[in-house]
Amino acid sequence: MNKENKYIQIIDDIKTNITDICIRNLKLVDEDVFIIYIQQLTDRNSLSNNIIKPLLQYNYTSKPTIEKIVSSIMFVDDIIVELDESKIADYLLEGKTIIILLNSNEYIIANTFKVEKRTTESPEIQSSIRSPKDAFTESIDSNISLIRYRIKDKALKIDYFKVGVRTKTSVAVIYIKDIANSKYVEEIKSKLNNIHIDGIMESGYIQKFISEKNNTLFPQIGISERSDSACANILEGKVCIIVDGSNLALIAPKSFIEFLDAGDDHYDSIYVGIFTKSLRFLALTTTLSLSALYVAVVAFHADILPAQYILTLASSRVTVPVNALVEVTLMEIIVELLREASIRLPKAIGPAIGIVGTIVIGQAAVSAGLVSPLIVIIVSLSLMCSFAMPDYTIMASIRLLKFMMIFLTGVFGLFGFIMGYTLIIIKIASINSFGIPYTAPVSPFNYNDMKNYIMSNIKSSKERPNFLNPKDKKRQ
Incomplete structure (x- = not known):
């Protein structure tokens, strides 16, 4: 089969398999040039002004060639030349425009x-008073631009992956090469390469696949909606994972007490940071x-109560009419139902109805x-405290464990309460996040890491967290 017939067959196959394909045929000095694209994924202004218009208006002295079009005619900034015809359909589905010359072995x-896509807006999940208001969106390019805007370092590495056999979702692994520990960077990359699934709809899919223990309630990977928070974690030596189509970035590795840390703690006074961290710990235990x-x-x-x-x-x-165990369980279930209903209701009336x-x-x-009346106060206070965490994923685990604590206490009394806490602590102590102890820096205890975490004072935190084993330990 000659080159011309080969391309005609490929174009016919594409028209048959991709229903919304668009093909524009140009005649340039007796040469057929085919421009193929998917209308819904294409910037038509760019296509018209940077590809079609230059091709038609160029003053040709001979037949156009691939080299001539790429180097002298088209205005598009991002162009590559490819030989493998089997990739044409994949490029089209990614939103690329294909330019084919029938007499050439290559195509553009x-x-x-x-x-x-929506524009960059203020964060909704991780809202705060004193922090930048640019939150991640569902566009991977927009999210990476927010990180590039803040970290202007040539050592910032962005490794791209395609995950999902059918969706081919873009996933970016972002880290600073001379800070992040190579061990867990390579582990994350390896796990991404080993994901075999039809499609990735949200970063939560990736979170499940790369977590070390999927049977544990406690999240081993944090989330970040705010670009400043993600950049701060990258500078600590962590890895940020951004998934196209998700407005929540993943942060790994992550220890348990880091879920109680918020960006505000590092921007405000030392004493305010200590106070708010204490409040969050109190809210979690409550x-x-x-x-x-x-x-x-x-x-x-x-x-144990006073007689009066x-x-x-x-x-x-x-x-x-029921005992305390049934009373508390019913009220907690009702509160969880109201919480779930308020989330699903329209935004304008959801909070009011809740x-x-x-x-x-x-x-x-x-x-x-x-x-x-007392149980209404207790359940309401417990509900309010559950909203105090900066990262809601840890509180989702605590809400479920709350029912385990109620059941054990209802059956065994104070002994069951202590037994429940003991089981939770044992479970937390047994978890690793990409080789990092989940209890760090409490256990194994590190004085400097613990002091820096509690005080949240960037001025006195001259070294990065030791438990992350960063290549470059010095922050300042």
């Missing part, structure tokens, strides 16, 4: 990709423990004598 790939402690006191250990309060508590529970629903249902349950 011009980057005219354009897809509708969410995990408060309902279980109520069950322990009411059902098993009422004698025992009588008050007993009188408030006179009309309650707040009003909680107040109305709680008041009605107390008035009907189904629950005691």
